[in-house]
Amino acid sequence: QVHLVESGGGLVQAGGSLKLSCAASGSVFRFRAMAWYRQAPGLQRELVASISSGGNTNYADPVKGRFTISRDDAKNTAYLQMNSLKNEDTAVYLCNLRYPPFFPWGQGTQVTVSS
Numbered sequence: 001q002v003h004l005v006e007s008g009g010g011l012v013q014a015g016g017s018l019k020l021s022c023a024a025s026g027s028v029f030r031f032r033a034m035a036w037y038r039q040a041p042g043l044q045r046e047l048v049a050s051i052s053s054g055g056n057t058n059y060a061d062p063v064k065g066r067f068t069i070s071r072d073d074a075k076n077t078a079y080l081q082m083n084s085l086k087n088e089d090t091a092v093y094l095c096n097l098r099y100p101p102f103f104p105w106g107q108g109t110q111v112t113v114s115s
Contacts, residue, residue: 024103
């Protein structure tokens, strides 16, 4: 069974930066589009950013110009560099495939932005 482990979250002041990592057990990312999602309390999970197997990226409008998704297939790891963080970025961040069927969801990593 595939295990996804997200890390790198924390408490940061508005305007600060964090870099999240998503490590997968085994070479499950190769040739597949990956994505970062986030879920804030009381809200549905939303797509934040995605990256194709060839490195093409897409971003949700609220994070364009501030977040950068990347991947290292040799390390079975995906990353999300988050800059100029805002209060509304506060959420649990999770990674998975871009399209279903999804792998089992990990615990995610909490990002809290304080003003």
